[in-house]
Amino acid sequence: MIFSDQISRTLDGFHAYIARNLAACAQHPAARVSAFWGEHFADRSNFPDVRDFLSFRRGNFLYGIGDTGPATSEQKQREFEDISKSMLLFTPVEFIERLREPVLGAPLVYACGNAILSSSYVLNAGTAWRVSQLVAQYGRAPGPLRICEIGAGWGACASQLHQVCDVASYTIVDLPENLCLSSTYLATTLPERRAGFVECIADGTAAPETGSLNFALPPAIDRLSGPYDLIINTMSFQEMDRETVDEYFRWAARTLAPGGLLLSFNAHDKAGILRPSDYLHDGLELAHVAPFRKVPASYFNTIPYETVFIRKEGAVKTSTAVAIDALGELIQLGLDTDITEMTTAGLAAEHGRLLLMREFLYAADETQRQAVLTQLLQEEDVITNFLAGNYWYAQGHMDVARHHLARSLSAGLQDFAATRARVLLASLDRNVDASAEKILVEIGAAAGGLRSEIAAILATGDVSRLQNHIARVLDCPVITPAESGATLRRVWRRLVGANADISTKATQ
Secondary structure, three states: OOOOOHHHHHHHHHHHHHHHHHHHHHOHHHHHOOOOHHHHHHHHOOOOOOHHOHHHOOOOOOOOOOOOOOHHHHHHHHHHHHHHHHOOOOOHHHHHHOOOOOOOOOOOOOOOOOEEHHHHHHHHHHHHHHHHHHHHHHHOOOOEEEEEEOOOOOOOOHHHHHOOOOEEEEEOOOHHHHHHHHHHHHHHHOOOEEEEEEEEOOOOOOOOOOOOOEEHHHHHOOOOOOOOOEEEEOOHHHOOOOOHHHHHHHHHHHEEEEEEEEEEOOOOOOOOOOHHHHHHHEEEEEEEEEOOOOOOOOOOOOOOOEEEEOOOOOOHHHHHHHHHHHHHHHHHOOOOOHHHHHHHHHHOOHHHHHHHHHHHOOOOHHHHHHHHHHHHHHHHHHHHHHHHHHHHHHOOHHHHHHHHHHHHOOOOOHHHHHHHHHHHHHHOOOOOOHHHHHHHHHHHHHHHHHHHHHHHHHHOOOHHHHHHHHHHHOOOOOOOOOOEEEEEEHHHHHHHOOOOOOOHHOOO
C-alpha cells in the first residue's frame, strides 16, 4: 500500500538534498545541461508536489523520458498498440508478461499478452530485456549485480531490472528535474530497499552497499567509487554535450569492476556525439555493437544501437573506430541482420570492406563518394545495392535508385532496411496509391507500430522528405528529381481538391 505521507517524506528528502548540493553542479562537466535537454525542461512541468505525484504519469512531467503528453483515450490506446507491436518484434511476450507495474503515478494501462502495463513500461521492457541478455552473454559469473544507471528517467527500467535480475545495489545519476521523479518513484515502490542520496562534496568515497538505492546528482560521480558490475545509459548520452559524455566514460573506466560492463543504447548526431566513434575511450574496449530495436520510434527518427564496453587497459584501436563508424551509420538506414557478420568480423580484426564503406559515408565531396561507391559495387551484394539505392534516391537519379533498391530486395534484404526500400520504391510508382497498398501488405508485421505513419508518408507522394532523411544519414546533398513536378501536383490536388486550378508557379 502506498500512502501520500511516504511520497511526502521522500520529496522532502530530495529537496533538502538539492538545497545542499545544487551549487556543485555549476561548473562540473557531468552536470552540463545540453541545449537539447534545456528545451525539454523548458517545455514541461518539473518538480511535482505530493498531489501531482499521485498522478504524475498523466501530467506534463515526463516529456523526453518515455511518456507522451496528454491526449484522448483513443489516441493513448493506439499509442499503446503501436509501441507494443514494435517492442514485440524483439522482446519475447513471455518476458513482458513477467513484469508487474506499480500503480504509483496513475499510469494508463492496457493488456499486452497476459500483462497489464502502460505504454512507457512496455517501451522500457525492451531495454530491460536487452540488458538481461547482454549481461548473460558478456558479463561475469552469475551473482548479485551492483548497477549504476546514468539518466534513469522516471525509473521504469530500474523498476523492471529489480524484477528480472539479482540486484545487489542500484545507483542512479541524473539531473535534478529527472532525479526528483526516479528517486521518489523507486523509493516509494521498492520499500524493502534502503534509499538515500549521495552528497556531492564530502570526505571519502561512496561505495554502493548491498540492498541500497542510491540517488546522485552528476557531480557526485567524483565520490562514487564503485565498483559496478553494470553501468547503463539509455537514450541520453546521445542528447548530451560531448564533454559530458567524455566525463562519464572516463568515470566508467575507473569504476567498472573486473568483468563489469558499460551498456549504451544510443545513436549519434543529435547533440554532442557526431560520429559513433566519439563513444570510444581509452581504458574501455568495445566488445559488441548491434541495432537496439527492430524499428525506430518514428520513421524518420535516429535508430539507437547497443554497445557493450568492458574495462581494459590500452588505447582505442583504429580498426575499432572504423568499424563502429561504418556500422553505426549503416544502422541508421535500417540495416540489421544483413550486417551481423560484419559486426562480428569488424570488431575482431581489420575489415577492409567496412573501411571502404566508411570512406563512402564520410567522403569529402560527391566525386569521391561516387568513386568509392563504384568500388563497393564491384562486389555487388545486398548491402551495397541498398546503399547505392539510397544514395541515388537522395541525388534525384530515381531510375538508378529504383534499379539498386529492387536488386537489394530481390537479393534478400531484411528487417527495417527492407521496409525502407519498399517505401522508397512505392514513392516512385506513378500510381502511388495502389503501390502503397501493395507495399503495406508486403511489409506486414515488420513495420511494427509504424504502419499508419508509413501509410501517411506514402499518401503525400512527397519524395523530398524521404530524400532529406537519407541526406541526413549520408551527409550528402539533395537534388530534386525531374519528376518532382508531378509529385507536387498530386500533393496539391489532395490539399485543395482534384478540380482545383493548378498554376505553373505553384508547381515550380
